[in-house]
Amino acid sequence: MALKIFNTLTKQKEIFTPLKEGRVGIYVCGPTVYDHPHIGHAKSYISFDVVVRYLRYLGYKVRYVQNITDVGHLTDNADSGEDKIEKRAKLEEVEPMELVEMYMRSYYDDMDRLNNLRPDISPRATGHIPEQIDLVKALIDKGFAYEANQSVYFDVSKFAEYGKLSGRKLEEQEMGARIDINPEKRHPADFALWKRAETGHIMKWNSPWGAGFPGWHLECSVMSMRYLGDTLDIHGGGIENVFPHHECEIAQSEAANSLPFARYWMHNNMVTVDGQKMGKSLGNFVTLKDAFKKFSPITVRFFVLNTHYRSPINYSDEALEGAETGRERLQNTIRNVRKRLISSEGSEGEDVWKAKLEKYKGDFEETMNEDFNTAGALAVLFNVTREVNHLLNSVEKASKGVLSEIDSFYRVYGGDILGIVPDQSLQIEEKEKDFELEDSLIKALAETRNELRESKQWELSDKIRDRLSELGIVIEDRKDEVVWRKR
RNA sequence: GGCGGCAUGGCCAAGUGGACUAAGGCAGCGGAUUGCAAAUCCGUUAUCCUGGGUUCGAAUCCCAGUGCCGCCUCCA
Numbered sequence: 001m002a003l004k005i006f007n008t009l010t011k012q013k014e015i016f017t018p019l020k021e022g023r024v025g026i027y028v029c030g031p032t033v034y035d036h037p038h039i040g041h042a043k044s045y046i047s048f049d050v051v052v053r054y055l056r057y058l059g060y061k062v063r064y065v066q067n068i069t070d071v072g073h074l075t076d077n078a079d080s081g082e083d084k085i086e087k088r089a090k091l092e093e094v095e096p097m098e099l100v101e102m103y104m105r106s107y108y109d110d111m112d113r114l115n116n117l118r119p120d121i122s123p124r125a126t127g128h129i130p131e132q133i134d135l136v137k138a139l140i141d142k143g144f145a146y147e148a149n150q151s152v153y154f155d156v157s158k159f160a161e162y163g164k165l166s167g168r169k170l171e172e173q174e175m176g177a178r179i180d181i182n183p184e185k186r187h188p189a190d191f192a193l194w195k196r197a198e199t200g201h202i203m204k205w206n207s208p209w210g211a212g213f214p215g216w217h218l219e220c221s222v223m224s225m226r227y228l229g230d231t232l233d234i235h236g237g238g239i240e241n242v243f244p245h246h247e248c249e250i251a252q253s254e255a256a257n258s259l260p261f262a263r264y265w266m267h268n269n270m271v272t273v274d275g276q277k278m279g280k281s282l283g284n285f286v287t288l289k290d291a292f293k294k295f296s297p298i299t300v301r302f303f304v305l306n307t308h309y310r311s312p313i314n315y316s317d318e319a320l321e322g323a324e325t326g327r328e329r330l331q332n333t334i335r336n337v338r339k340r341l342i343s344s345e346g347s348e349g350e351d352v353w354k355a356k357l358e359k360y361k362g363d364f365e366e367t368m369n370e371d372f373n374t375a376g377a378l379a380v381l382f383n384v385t386r387e388v389n390h391l392l393n394s395v396e397k398a399s400k401g402v403l404s405e406i407d408s409f410y411r412v413y414g415g416d417i418l419g420i421v422p423d424q425s426l427q428i429e430e431k432e433k434d435f436e437l438e439d440s441l442i443k444a445l446a447e448t449r450n451e452l453r454e455s456k457q458w459e460l461s462d463k464i465r466d467r468l469s470e471l472g473i474v475i476e477d478r479k480d481e482v483v484w485r486k487r
Numbered sequence: 488g489g490c491g492g493c494a495u496g497g498c499c500a501a502g503u504g505g506a507c508u509a510a511g512g513c514a515g516c517g518g519a520u521u522g523c524a525a526a527u528c529c530g531u532u533a534u535c536c537u538g539g540g541u542u543c544g545a546a547u548c549c550c551a552g553u554g555c556c557g558c559c560u561c562c563a
Contacts, residue, residue, distance in 0.1 A: 011491095028563095029563075030563090031562095031563070032561090032562080037563090038563085039563095040562080040563045041563050042563085043563070044563035045563075047563095073561075073562090074560095074561075081560085081561080084561080166490075166491085166558080166559090167490060167491070168489080168490060168558090168559075169489090169490090216561090237563070238562075238563035239491095239492090239557075239558080239563085240557075240558065240561090240562060240563075241562080241563075242491090242558075243490090243558060243559065244558095244559085244560095245562095268563070269492085269557085270556090270557070270562095270563075271563080272556075272557095275555080275556080276556090277556075277557070277562095278562090278563095279561085279562055285562095302512095303499095306499075306500065306501095306511085306512070307499080307500065307501090308500085308501075310492095311492095311493080311500085312492090312493080312556070312557080313499090313500095314499090316499095318498075318499085318513090319498085319499060319513090321513080322498075322499065322512065322513035322514080323499085323512080323513085324513095325512085325513060325514095326511090326512045326513065327512095329512090329526095329527095332526075332527095333527090336526095367501085367510095370502095373501070373502090375500060375501050375510090375511075375512095376501055376502085376510075376511080378501095378511070378512075379500095379501070379510050379511035379512080380510095380511085381511090382510095382511055382512070383510085383511075386527095386528080389526090389527055389528070390527085390528070392527080393520095393526095393527055393528065453522080456522070458522060458523070461522095462522095462523075462524080465524075465525085469525090474525065474526085475524090475525070476524090476525050476526050476527095477521075477524080477525075477526090478525095478526075478527095479520090479521095483526085485526095
């Protein structure tokens with residue numbers, strides 16, 4: 001059983017083998033930090049977070065690089081228009097780098113809440129200007145690029161394989177269909193490597209061609225190769241970047257050093273809202289901060305993982321509510337296991353459960369090995385949960401041995417790999433001072449209520465339960481205990 | 488105009504030639520449990536967009552049609 005990855009380059013699932021045994025270098029296109037992250041970022045970065053987590057689970061030493069674009073991304077298209085950062089900075093009356101800091105923090109803040117692990121390296125485009133200039137020089141020297149009026153363009157006609165990722169042929173494209181053809185270019189499909197800074201442009205650097213700034217595609221080539229070598233194992237990003245962004249990355253990288261740029265190209269599909277693509281420029285995007293007001297970040301994560309990364313998902317309150325209920329069910333069982341663990345003892349039945357869980361591990365790996373089928377992986381978790389609930393409801397008490405086997409299963413498969421099971425949910429909660437007070441108060445009420453129940457004073461005992469329910473506290477009368485939880 | 492993708496129960500969503508008499512979640516219904524609830528468990532709800540074809544056998548492959556979506560401007 002081996003991990004298979006759908007490679008956009010070959011349009012099929014391939015068995016994954018890294019270039020260097022035991023090590024994986026992965027580069028994922030990061031955000032342009034000029035606004036708060038939205039639900040689309042969540043899908044993309046949760047998907048790749050799980051890819052990285054699963055590769056690590058399989059034993060690979062992974063280096064995960066995800067850039068921060070803080071210059072060169074223009075409003076109209078890759079080669080014209082205003083710099084997005086500069087434009088927004090003017091609007092908010094701050095320095096461009098101040099804006100970048102602001103939204104970079106916002107980005108990491110949201111990603112942390114989604115329980116995405118931080119990349120190992122988060123290089124910034126502005127921190128790699130000399131390297132980018134070097135690559136442009138190399139491309140000019142090799143005849144793949146030309147200077148025109150202090151800008152430098154990549155000559156796509158010189159790179160025979162241009163189009164191999166996206167399946168596009170230059171002659172079939174309707175050039176200038178949607179954007180004006182830039183007269184500086186020899187061929188309309190040529191793309192900017194370096195742009196001259198027009199008067200008033202703030203973010204600019206000196207170069208052999210005059211003051212200017214790097215083209216958008218350039219940073220990814222430069223930074224990925226700098227930290228992962230000339231050939232990456234995996235390059236990931238959103239499907240909308242296949243063309244032109246990734247196609248251009250391949251062209252400039254492979255033209256420069258005549259080596260394959262990336263061995264596996266992975267692209268995640270898009271998030272739609274009401275069936276329509278969500279885009280920054282369309283204005284219909286849902287920011288994560290808004291989503292988090294209604295749903296917990298882990299619910300958003302669950303929602304994303306419930307669909308394969310290459311399928312689109314439609315964001316709606318109904319769908320998120322469904323995800324929330326499902327996630328809570330899972331969480332409840334895990335909490336119950338952890339609660340029982342504290343007071344349990346012995347090890348009866350441990351072997352039986354080890355064998356059971358072994359089977360589920362097999363199921364989990366089998367489905368994840370099929371191009372990271374996280375929806376299938378969640379199904380395995382629910383199948384385990386059904387069986388665990390049986391155990392929890394049975395008359396004989398589960399032993400400590402069994403419960404800790406189950407707990408570690410959830411920690412590894414629900415926690416380490418899928419990231420939807422908080423590490424220490426119970427312990428953290430119980431360490432909080434407020435929690436202790438809250439717990440004693442509710443338990444005091446529950447005791448009183450139980451006395452009322454014993455004397456069959458249903459009206460009063462129900463009133464207590466209803467009042468607590470109004471406050472978001474759910475009371476469950478189990479056979480031998482009363483438990484409470486927040487809704 | 489060119490390129491690509493998708494269409495599975497009320498909703499979401501796996502599965503992509505034989506163990507599918509189609510996973511899992513949400514919602515519903517019936518039952519167990521409960522003083523009533525909650526939680527949990529059990530049962531129940533699909534022949535896979537339409538029409539052809541290939542095959543011993545198709546949700547899964549091919550052809551045609553219909554519908555939806557993405558890319559060819561920036562976007563994760």
